[in-house]
Amino acid sequence: MNVDKMRALQKHRSGTISFVKLYEKRDYRGKFLALLPDSDKVVGYGKTPQQALKQAKEKGCDSPVLTRIPVNIAASIL
Amino acid sequence: MKQIILPYLEFPTQDPVTKEKGVLYRPVIRIYLSFEKRGYNFFALIDSGADYCLFPAWIATALGHRLEKGQERTFNGVGGSIKAYLHTTFIQIQDYQFRCDCFYSRHISDYAYGLLGQVGLFSYFREIRLDYEHKQITIIIPATTPPSSRN
Numbered sequence: 508m509n510v511d512k513m514r515a516l517q518k519h520r521s522g523t524i525s526f527v528k529l530y531e532k533r534d535y536r537g538k539f540l541a542l543l544p545d546s547d548k549v550v551g552y553g554k555t556p557q558q559a560l561k562q563a564k565e566k567g568c569d570s571p572v573l574t575r576i577p578v579n580i581a582a583s584i585l
Numbered sequence: 586m587k588q589i590i591l592p593y594l595e596f597p598t599q600d601p602v603t604k605e606k607g608v609l610y611r612p613v614i615r616i617y618l619s620f621e622k623r624g625y626n627f628f629a630l631i632d633s634g635a636d637y638c639l640f641p642a643w644i645a646t647a648l649g650h651r652l653e654k655g656q657e658r659t660f661n662g663v664g665g666s667i668k669a670y671l672h673t674t675f676i677q678i679q680d681y682q683f684r685c686d687c688f689y690s691r692h693i694s695d696y697a698y699g700l701l702g703q704v705g706l707f708s709y710f711r712e713i714r715l716d717y718e719h720k721q722i723t724i725i726i727p728a729t730t731p732p733s734s735r736n
């Protein structure tokens with residue numbers, strides 16, 4: 508089984524959500540995002556959490572997940 | 586025995602020097618934080634190495650906490666020391682809500698999520714299993730812990 512198939516199978520089993528595509532989008536770097544819960548679907552974004560929330564509400568999502576796409580995406584040891 | 590099973594989330598990384606790209610799995614979960622009349626969903630990393638729960642300052646602002654009005658405290662980490670401010674906040678994970686002394690810091694303002702540490706998450710749920718092989722988090726609910734809604 509190749510690596511991609513193994514990864515797909517693993518994701519299917521665990522329900523893992525990938526944020527790789529979101530983080531790679533340059534427009535989102537340093538911005539606040541409102542995401543549909545349990546998905547990587549963006550329902551709003553902006554320079555402030557309020558802007559992201561407003562867009563989400565306009566799209567009918569009242570309880571999005573608020574996050575920020577970091578400028579620096581290096582691995583971290585806290 | 587009740588338990589909450591949640592998946593790890595997948596994040597990209599890039600070495601700031603070599604620019605080499607990679608992918609990491611982290612035990613990051615969705616939580617609901619609330620203070621007075623405001624409450625929102627955020628992400629948080631289950632961090633057994635953190636003594637307390639720590640969140641970026643932008644989350645304090647979103648919740649309506651006046652950051653620097655909180656009690657100031659300094660924490661040490663591998664990268665040095667950071668200043669943070671204490672604000673009591675309600676944390677909810679699925680049906681389980683608890684009051685927590687959370688700290689908020691500008692030093693981690695670039696973070697996408699907060700950290701759930703020993704005092705708060707682990708003291709409330711007592712047993713949390715991180716299964717990296719299966720990318721699965723299991724939170725064991727103590728029999729004495731009643732579910733509570735966010736209202």
